[in-house]
Amino acid sequence: MRYNQPSPLEVRVISQHFDLPNSTSIETYLANDGYVAIRKVLGMTPEAIIEELKTSSLRGRGGAGFPTGMKWSFVPRNTGKPTYVICNSDESEPGTCKDRLLMENDPHQLIEGMLIAGWTIKSNRGYIFIRGEYRYLIDIVDRAIEEAYERGYLGKNILGSGWDFDLYTHTGAGAYECGEESALLESLEGKRGIPRMKPPFPAVVGAFQSPTILNNTETYSSIPVIFRNGGAWYAGLGTPKNGGTRLMCVSGHVNRPGVYELPMGFNLMRLINEVCGGVRNGKKLKAVIPGGSSSPALKANECDIPLDYDSLAKAKTMAGSGGLVVLDEDTDIVAVALRTMKFYAHESCGWCIPCREGTTWLKKILSRYHEGGGRRSDIDLIGELAANMLGRTFCPLGDAAAMPTAAFVAKFRDDFEAYLEKNKSAQAPELAVV
């Protein structure tokens, strides 16, 4: 199902089947080059598969942007242990709603991507970890899995290769933290979603203590087309080291918010103005959160930038999950910072001190600030507390909370200062007696 009009500027590669009638059915998929890639891959060695992936310069679409071919190459061979292929469909990064579309509209593409991963490491078992809120997608994906079994793409002796692969769905039950890969594995094992200590990384010790390939839904969904059309072709769609296309989820104050498939490196201002019809109501642009709520916001004057991993990293933010929140000039940045921190405080697993206490403290300060009880010293305090979390937490959630917050106070200090002016009467005493 489509929830927004497509844009003529899109390059429809992984979303090419979205608008086909019965796009979820295996017939539709097969009629449109479906399961061609796996036939091709079954004749390839793991080395060749990984080489092709490296050529494609596909990078993880979940948030960290790690080169997928490299990630697969870390899985040790012949350990005597079973191996697993896990799909991270625990899409929870605020601003992101693409995996939902991929599963809803083209589940077979995902299954085929996972099959390719499975064959590469000779795994016999895979799981698609779908967030609990996406309950309806479990039925869609389960149906697709059944079809794939019926047609011999899953199960025993797949396409006569002698190789068996079983695939299952697994549901979360409301925890952003389970999007972190090791927390996801804990959750898959029936435990609290507390991240694991690393190393070892999941490639070596992953699901059920065994070597594991773990990628995002969009990453797997991008793989069949790479093997149909070639890694070089795919790489050529994007910019150097940032191959292919990605689903960009645009939300906020634009005229045509929506999920659009665009080549890596697509210019952010073009995205806003040409794909999304510009900022709503003729307002001026104030900021863009470019890669989900964990990514530091870009100020309007920083937005003429290619949307790829490296360009955004250079701008001290990140491409993240591809969730872009566009904010217009009327946006209350303090309110956005508060809402962001409320989210992280709610989702902090509580395992380590700086994240557990830091997110809550920041939430309290921002909440008080937002209500008019802010002090001038709070502005610096917010920055310092974020700095005390940054790089010191057990897992990246602490960084994800600290980075955007630090950026909000650094880049939009005027907005914070304006609050003090506006709420002079309500301010908390500057010197706290403790």
Added chain:
Amino acid sequence: MTFSPALEARFEKLLNSYPPGRQRSAVVPMLLYAQDEIGCVTQELVEEVARRCGVTPLQVDEVIGYYSMLHRKPLGKYHVQVCTNIACQALGAEDLYEHASRTLCVGNREVTPDGLISLEEVECMGACSWAPAIQINYDFHHHVTPERFDRLMQALRDGVYEKERDTKFSNAVQPTEPA
């Protein structure tokens, strides 16, 4: 403890979907699916899931405390979840939540006296590009204005929600250009 045949079948499939000796994996899905059927996580359910998955009730308790969708008290027949995270916030979700709370006369995670509707302010649910969004149980509703919200609530009260869900309240957009 007995469940519907459909749920029992699902449990059986679930327990078989994990490697031998790894049935603990079924704890979270089992709790969520069972909660969908019986309304909340009861102590009896905790013991039952512990037994079926070969864990202690404490290990089940630990899981329940961690996952925000698992709850020990019954919610309304229709659990209305309003996302107020940044993408929805930008398009007025906080006002929408206030509106919902005011018109339903319930606070966060509270149930209307008739047990029909419960309300919850939730985190990002994956509908950012079609904000503001709400979920009624597991159904997504996009671009929800206060007016659309009121119509949805009326449909719940009138008992016509299921009938109108995919027609009157459909989220679908027909592409106007060829795919």
Added chain:
Amino acid sequence: MADLVNLTIDGRQLQAAPGTLLINAAKEAGISIPSFCYYDGLALQAACRMCLVEVEKTPKLQVACTLPVTEGMVVHTDSPQVRQARKGMLEFLLTNHPLDCPVCDKGGECELQDMVFRYGAGESRFIDTKVHVDEKQWSPIVFYDAPRCILCYRCVRICGEGLGVNALGIGNRGVASEIVPNRGDHLECDECGACIDICPVGALTSGTYRYKTRPWEMRHSPTICTHCSNGCKTTLGVRNGEIMRANNRDHSGVNGEFLCVKGRYAFDFNGHPDRLTSPLVRVNGELRPASWAIALATVAKKWTELKARKSNFGVIGSNHTSNEENYLLQKFAREVLGTSNIDHHRTGDVAGLLQALHGRSNALATTADLYNTKAALVVDSDLAQEQPFLAFHLRANMRHHKAHVYVVTPGPVREDNYATSVRAELGQEFEALESLRERLAAEPELVILFGAAIKGEAVNRLVAFGDSLGIPVKYVCLVDYSNSRGASDMGVLPDLLPGYQPAAEPGWNYDQILAAPDLDALWVVGANPLSRHQLAAKNAFVVVQDLFLTETAQRADVVLPAASAYEKNGTVTNVCGDVQKLSRGPKTMGAKPDLEIIALLAREMRHNWGSITPEAAFAEIRSTVRGYNVPFVVIETGGAAAATPSMDGTNFQSQPELIRPANNTLYTSGTLGRFSKMLNSLMEAPGELYHDPRKKPVVKEGSVQLETTRTEK
């Protein structure tokens, strides 16, 4: 051994074994890296982030508790960045901490206080509202105050990994995370209090101690627990002669950090209002208080008369009194009363084992062996209940050294969770052992621990089985009370003198003394035979030394109030033969240590034994009792040294019918347990040996009462 790794910490060139964690490498060198969640021997957590250090060539601060040392590593533990990180971490921790140190039990010995004092900020920038949750009571013993909790998860790990009980978990998430008990709102566990002891802050407090005193008001008196035979060191906190708490914070005993519910909380028998504080003398058929002078004179006069008439004496010694007391008791019996009619309640066939092992050395396992041996076999004991520390020790051996454990028991035991278990009815043990033969023979070495079912001829058979395995085997004869081994080793036996030397003429044994119609005098020291047996000699003159007016004391003609093991100096020998020192903590006015009573009686009977002190008696034991020439300094400084008794293997006839196990559960302790209010208030008490955990928990009728105050004296 692999080559050592060279590294630099704070400018000092150091070496460490590969794989050593940085925090430990630093500690070895005397460089302290602070941490809450890191705890030696428990799983790594990396949760508290206090141990962040700067490692050159890495961009971020590194967690020292999970980082193995690497060649050429250059570490700074006291750089401005590290100091700032620690300060920041503590500031975070204190935001939701109630800072109720003035009333917190932990105040003065709190790791959080110490940490803030050393590394923290003197002022807080936190002006918002703290998260508050009300305190919860989980059992008569365990209270949890979530706001004080820093979530280091030590309690969860000691309970799960250490004890194997897994009664604690983590509930909720984020800032609402807290420790949760296994039964929703209460605990059902061993009530050992290890979680409380290991808590670095005042989050977990005990019902016996909370809000009673400040740590600095107490005198800390390390001694040996007087309940079971495991000989755990327990440090009594004594204020004004009263025990306020027992713990083992210095971890210097054989038990390390372990104590069970009895060692930690069942000290309250000591202050029980029923304690005898005055001698009692029977006058006109009624026991009446008398002065010590009159009571002692009454006894001496009667005994002197009886001895002159060549009357039959019987002496029943104790499983709880010290080695010195046991030694002097048998000496008194043999030298002063001139009788060999002396015995004690035997709970294991120690002498039988020594006879079976005669002629060999190094075949008795010490406590330390249980932690270091590659494999252990437990025959007929519900170890976790009857020998709780030995069970903990074996478990630690399994966790830390991957030791294999085998059990042969008549019913389910906790060791089943990790051991190879075979069920065998009493008397069927050897069939079960045969079924394990191949696996046992494949082990490089073995310790066999056996309970009271293996006695008499069966002991020889067990040793023969051990020999037939073709691997080095050591043995532990499991006995049940705090100094059962000492009573046996010191010759409180009719046929064996101290050090298992044969007595010239064996006297009456325990059953014979009680059954002899012509017994003229019975002297019972720290035992209660009449709780289970009849005294045949209706007219015998009975003298009893005890803490309480037991069934036996009620029958006495003279009752002499004895001090408890916590109120005396001396030594005791644990089940594995480790000799350790008792030191006097509290004092009960009017009661005297048995040693002093025996010495006073000797003087009254005109025997010049010179100055009788525990020290002098110990010196005599060391020089005269075979196997007891243990290093004085080790014992004196609170250490443990194994006694190495042996037997010549002649003339000794084991008497298996006299061996009767105490069958104490984790929550019972013979007579002492009856006077522990805390033990009796537990819903788990009295418990049941070989209890099937799948069955409903054992809950005593009407036992669920959460009372925390001790009766005022």
